[in-house]
Amino acid sequence: MSTYDTGMIVNLTISAWSGHKLDKAKTAAVTSDAKAASDAARVNKHLVSKEALADITRTANALRQYFYRATLPWGDNGDRLLGAAGFMEFMEATARLMDDFHAAVDEFITARYPAERARAQFRMGEMFDADDYPAPECLRSKFSTALDIHGIPTSDDFRVALKDSDAERIRKQIDTSNNQRLRDAMRLLWERLFDVVENFAQRMEDGSRFKEATVVNLQELAEAVPALNITNDPDLTELCKEIQQKLGSVTAKDLRKDDAARQQARQEAKAIVDRMSDLMAGFDTK
Numbered sequence: 001m002s003t004y005d006t007g008m009i010v011n012l013t014i015s016a017w018s019g020h021k022l023d024k025a026k027t028a029a030v031t032s033d034a035k036a037a038s039d040a041a042r043v044n045k046h047l048v049s050k051e052a053l054a055d056i057t058r059t060a061n062a063l064r065q066y067f068y069r070a071t072l073p074w075g076d077n078g079d080r081l082l083g084a085a086g087f088m089e090f091m092e093a094t095a096r097l098m099d100d101f102h103a104a105v106d107e108f109i110t111a112r113y114p115a116e117r118a119r120a121q122f123r124m125g126e127m128f129d130a131d132d133y134p135a136p137e138c139l140r141s142k143f144s145t146a147l148d149i150h151g152i153p154t155s156d157d158f159r160v161a162l163k164d165s166d167a168e169r170i171r172k173q174i175d176t177s178n179n180q181r182l183r184d185a186m187r188l189l190w191e192r193l194f195d196v197v198e199n200f201a202q203r204m205e206d207g208s209r210f211k212e213a214t215v216v217n218l219q220e221l222a223e224a225v226p227a228l229n230i231t232n233d234p235d236l237t238e239l240c241k242e243i244q245q246k247l248g249s250v251t252a253k254d255l256r257k258d259d260a261a262r263q264q265a266r267q268e269a270k271a272i273v274d275r276m277s278d279l280m281a282g283f284d285t286k
């Protein structure tokens with residue numbers, strides 16, 4: 001089975017109303033009073049309180065962060081690479097996080113926004129302008145999420161009426177570009193795992209303080225990497241198995257109170273880091 005059959009391209013779009021509006025009159029007054037150029041400052045009005053949009057911001061960030069954790073980079077237009085092995089889990093988690101976002105939007109529009117708009121004249125003072133506040137039904141359209149999914153483009157998809165020599169050249173360019181993007185994506189996956197394991201090993205040093213996330217991030221990444229291992233790299237597969245076997249059951253609580261367990265975990269992680277360093281040394285020559 002080829003890489004094209006085991007991976008797909010996904011792109012996530014999140015749109016949200018910022019609650020900010022440029023006040024052109026105040027901007028002109030500020031720059032004029034300061035005898036400054038017209039583009040030297042901007043006065044942005046915060047139409048609603050930061051707290052009013054907090055849940056929307058939180059759920060949007062959670063969705064975006066999961067999307068980036070569960071995928072690898074592909075190109076420079078927001079496209080990401082998703083392994084077919086993790087597709088169902090990805091879709092379920094993404095749908096749940098999208099639901100959380102839209103629930104926060106519903107709560108804001110039906111409960112918080114009317115209250116914010118009602119007190120806006122008092123809160124905004126001379127900067128108040130009723131036209132800054134859209135009707136709830138118009139405001140809802142400013143919030144959205146969209147997930148685009150499609151296959152990895154291949155040279156076989158190339159359908160243009162060109163001379164055979166030109167067509168073959170472009171097909172080769174497509175294959176070369178895909179191969180480079182795949183190498184870059186897998187390199188990043190290796191580097192992501194290396195950084196997390198190395199950080200864990202460093203935090204296990206005597207006297208070092210560490211957060212529970214130091215342990216959880218390592219364990220969660222080791223579980224997630226196999227689904228992102230699009231090329232079925234055997235070294236990467238073996239490393240994740242080793243992390244899960246040797247460090248998958250440790251807890252931050254146990255490591256904090258048991259010096260011997262912490263030193264053992266540090267040694268295990270350090271050995272994995274050293275092996276990864278050797279394996280990654282040949283990346284630049286591949």
